[in-house]
Amino acid sequence: MASAPPVIFAASRRKALRQRMLQAQRHGEDAPRFVLEDMIEDVRDRLSFVRHAPERSLVIGDWTGTLAEELGGEVVEADMVADGARMAINLAAPYPVSGFDFIACLGLLDTVNDLPGALVHIREALAPGGLAIASFVGGSSLSALRRIMLAADGDKPAARVHPMVDVRAGAQLLQRAGWADPVVDSHSLSVRYGSLERLVEDLRAQGLGSALASIAPALGNAGWQRARDAFAAEADSDGRVTESFEIVTLTGRRPKPRF
Template identity: 40%
Template sequence: MTVPVIFNEALRAQRRDRAAGNFAAHDFLYAAMADAMLERLDDVTRAFESALVIGCPDRRLVDALAARGCSVTAADPGARFAQACGGDILREDALPYPPESFDLILCCGTLDTINDLPGALIALRRALRPDGLLLLTIIGAGSLARLKAALLAADGERPAQRIHPQIDVRALGDLLSRAGFTMPVADSDNLDVRYGSIFGLMADLRGMGAAQCLASPPPPLTRAGLSLAAAHFAQAADPDGRTRERFVVLHGSGWAPDPDQPRPARRGSATVSLAEALRPSRATET
């Protein structure tokens, strides 16, 4: 089966490399994802010995797992992020590790820009030992709605795809099950960020390595188009002049099959966690 080419892999890596120099100034989304992963790991009663961390723009996950006694391998699609953590450069759907290399894999914020997401999940499952755990976070459907609307308004009658395609929480649960994970769980969390202008949001996306990396890039906005987008974004502002943008963070988990596990959940049965759904959204200002 031919995998659709949605993302430019070289440009994806280039975006991450360019973000490496000043990532700490734009790390709020990665920090929220990483903290949520560690919180979920706290709920797991078993110990892990060998971990793989994919998505390491800083060392917070690597160091946190090492402090728990894990032997940690770091990896990233971007060379500069990988090198800064002493890790490997990789593609998630073509892992360079033998089967059953790890008993824990954390994949933080990268799988939303991989062409073969089902293949990547299968590769991650194969890299796990029996009864090994995968935790992942990605940006999901519903994210960047204000930015999307502003860009559509700027394009007028000839809209271009300028925001990456996004999957929803139910699709993530189904993909985990199809990839062979047992006890798959998918849920979501909202992170609201308030911006003084569209340009602050765009700067954050560039600064975190999340600028568009589509294989068929849209034509650049003209100066007039950019002004229209900025005006449309500003129209949605709160009374204090700041516009609220939402990042929908999807969390997924699954276990590599093992004969001693409970029977796996029926495919597609992963649902949004009620506790997570009732938890207040976090908000920041930029």
């Protein structure tokens, strides 16, 4: 009997982060969305390259509706949180809809406790031969913030940035989940910040805060000052810190039956 996956992330915190992000994006004209925009552009490029023109698609995680508007045929939109025309999808359970020849899942799989299981659910929602593209923030991300938080915590480090999946682990996950023609790759976005506060605001506005089940203790005033000092120590001659966001993309198909 297979053991249950460890509980690293709290479902309630994941949902709350997503709800706050959606609210921030709706009410903030200048709210950052560069991570999602990059993922959407990447999906466009990949579909063009493989010349895949889906007739029935499922788009999960694109709250802007941009990708759905560009895809031909029937498109079902979904998210972790029901939002108008978008249905709610539990990534940790079988989907209530299936038979899609294309599924895009954007920015949601990095905080799933049972990632192999989530990938199986995507595979099962595809029609035989259907294509899936799943993108999320990966293991090499936020290296500057990790160093800053370690400095802020001093001799009592706390888990403030959750663990992330790297490219090598992604390839193993696709094999475990039974995807055909699996491909895993990544690229990085670099963003320069003039303050630690702006970096944290950008993360929260894009739903990239911590969803760990174990909540780290508050930094306190002294801790925040150490964090600001560490940020200043990381800064270049212009007073800015370059932060990286690695986008990991998993691509594959549901195998066709063999006769």
